[in-house]
Amino acid sequence: MKIVKxxxxxxxxxxxLLVKVAPSDTREIVIKSEVFKQFGKQIARVVAETLDQLSVKAGSVVIEDKGALDCVIRARVQAATLRGSGSEDLDWRRLS
Structure with missing residues (x-):
């Protein structure tokens, strides 16, 4: 999936959490979180895994976290990526 907007x-x-995606030549993930010291690595892992499942190879992703659970992080990254790709079709089997 390619982020085009x-x-x-x-x-x-x-x-x-608020997830912002934008087109970029490389894949860049920026995380701002009140609980970054405790959970920053876990947040980064969930975001990266979700982007991998969606086959996002390039794009800027900015996360502003307010203590979201992993399932919320996945859902928000999926929604922002789908909106940013301009696609209306999603292969739900990839996200299992």
């Missing part, structure tokens, strides 16, 4: 998903409410 800027897109966002999520909120800045407690237990949620």
């Amino acid at each position: 800027e897109a966002i998903a999520g909120t800045l409410e407690s237990s949620d």
Whole structure:
């Protein structure tokens, strides 16, 4: 999947996160989190795994985390990526 336009998903409410995606020549992940010291590696791992499942090889991804669980991180990254790709079709089997 290729990110062709800027897109966002999520909120800045407690237990949620805001995901911003934009086109880029390389894959770049930036994480801003109140709990980065405790969970930064886990957040990065979940974001990277989700992007891998969606076959995103390039794009800028900015995460503003407010204590979201892994399932919320996956859902928000998926939504932002789908919106940023301009695609309306998603192979749900890839995300199992």
